[in-house]
Amino acid sequence: MVETEGLRVQSGRRPAMGGTAAVTLVGGTPELLDDCFGLLFDLEQAWSRFLEGSDVWRLNWSQGLPVRVRPCTARLVSELIDAWAMTGGDFDPTVLPRLVASGYATSRVDASRHTALPDAAVWPGAAADIEVAGSYIRVPLGTTLDPGGLGKGLAAEMVVEFALDRGADGALAEVGGDVVVAGQAPDGAAWTIGIENPHAPNELLTTVRLSSGAVATSSRLVRAWAGADGLAHHLIDPATGRSAATPTVTSTVIAGTGARAEVLAKLAFLRAPDPLLAWLPRIGAAALIVDADHERRYSANWVDFA
Numbered sequence: 001m002v003e004t005e006g007l008r009v010q011s012g013r014r015p016a017m018g019g020t021a022a023v024t025l026v027g028g029t030p031e032l033l034d035d036c037f038g039l040l041f042d043l044e045q046a047w048s049r050f051l052e053g054s055d056v057w058r059l060n061w062s063q064g065l066p067v068r069v070r071p072c073t074a075r076l077v078s079e080l081i082d083a084w085a086m087t088g089g090d091f092d093p094t095v096l097p098r099l100v101a102s103g104y105a106t107s108r109v110d111a112s113r114h115t116a117l118p119d120a121a122v123w124p125g126a127a128a129d130i131e132v133a134g135s136y137i138r139v140p141l142g143t144t145l146d147p148g149g150l151g152k153g154l155a156a157e158m159v160v161e162f163a164l165d166r167g168a169d170g171a172l173a174e175v176g177g178d179v180v181v182a183g184q185a186p187d188g189a190a191w192t193i194g195i196e197n198p199h200a201p202n203e204l205l206t207t208v209r210l211s212s213g214a215v216a217t218s219s220r221l222v223r224a225w226a227g228a229d230g231l232a233h234h235l236i237d238p239a240t241g242r243s244a245a246t247p248t249v250t251s252t253v254i255a256g257t258g259a260r261a262e263v264l265a266k267l268a269f270l271r272a273p274d275p276l277l278a279w280l281p282r283i284g285a286a287a288l289i290v291d292a293d294h295e296r297r298y299s300a301n302w303v304d305f306a
Contacts, residue, residue, distance in 0.1 A: 006185070006230045016040040017152055018048070018109050019176040025163055026170035026184045035166070036159050040175065044154045047147050049096065050106075050113035056145055060096070061118055064141035066131075072158065076147055077130065078139050079154055083263040084127045084249070090270050094125025096146040106212050117144055150264070152176040153216055153258030177219075182212040182256040198250040199294055208254060208305040216261035217252040218270060218294050247291040248273065254305055255285040273297050 010023035010033050016142045023036045046055045046069075069077075080093035097106075100115055107113035125143030137147065147154075156173040160180045163171035168184030170189055181191040190209040197205040198219060208215060217222060241280040251268030254263035267276055277299040278288050289297045 022174040022241040024172040028168035051152040060144040096144045097123040115157045139181030149262045153178040156180040157258035177214040180214045214258040214261040221252045
């Protein structure tokens with residue numbers, strides 16, 4: 001823990017949720033940082049599609065029967081359904097059979113972890129028919145779920161909520177590139193978040209400043225592999241069931257919540273950039289899109305966060 005302009009600040013970075021996570025706290029007890037990483041561990045145990053016995057694994061093998069899940073998982077599945085509805089199906093939480101078929105059945109960070117699906121699993125699934133009733137969820141027969149990046153954005157969001165509820169004056173959580181901030185920043189003004197340059201590793205493209213909210217970056221350069229149909233990546237086009245074919249390399253979205261920012265960042269790989277950049281400010285989001293030719297496109301309201 002260090003003192004920054006009279007504020008007690010502690011931070012750490014540790015493995016979490018298939019990658020790394022970072023947490024910075026302003027105020028709070030010394031034990032709170034460990035508790036935040038403990039929450040991330042618990043969320044991974046509940047949400048990972050690679051862990052037999054997780055809530056998501058049990059839902060995927062439920063064969064159409066209701067399953068009792070943790071409260072965090074009920075929230076996750078509700079967010080998945082909301083994201084599917086908000087994007088008109090462009091965000092598809094049922095795409096897991098296509099991911100597995102294209103070669104993404106094994107964890108990229110732990111080769112001992114594999115995704116297994118029942119024979120009945122199909123794509124597309126029936127997202128509209130998923131039922132959430134308190135702590136019980138019913139996923140239709142054949143439908144399977146993958147939290148994907150939304151799970152990381154929601155996890156960062158929940159860590160920040162947890163930290164503030166337990167006495168921190170401010171908190172930042174970054175999970176797999178999704179950043180959520182709230183409360184007092186270390187400089188007493190606003191949280192400064194760097195956006196990496198996809199064409200120049202270890203260099204920053206720009207920075208943004210937020211008093212609260214979320215920043216999510218999606219990239220087709222990570223989680224890529226040689227599939228049966230050529231180079232594949234984890235951003236699946238729900239219109240084709242294949243990795244999205246797009247000039248977009250990275251998409252960064254600023255929004256009110258981690259889950260919302262993550263979902264909206266995915267749209268740049270599925271929709272034409274100019275209409276998307278015109279639409280996002282109308283729903284309270286801002287975006288930066290970088291393509292393979294190094295061209296940068298910004299929504300008109302991006303300057304509000306510079």
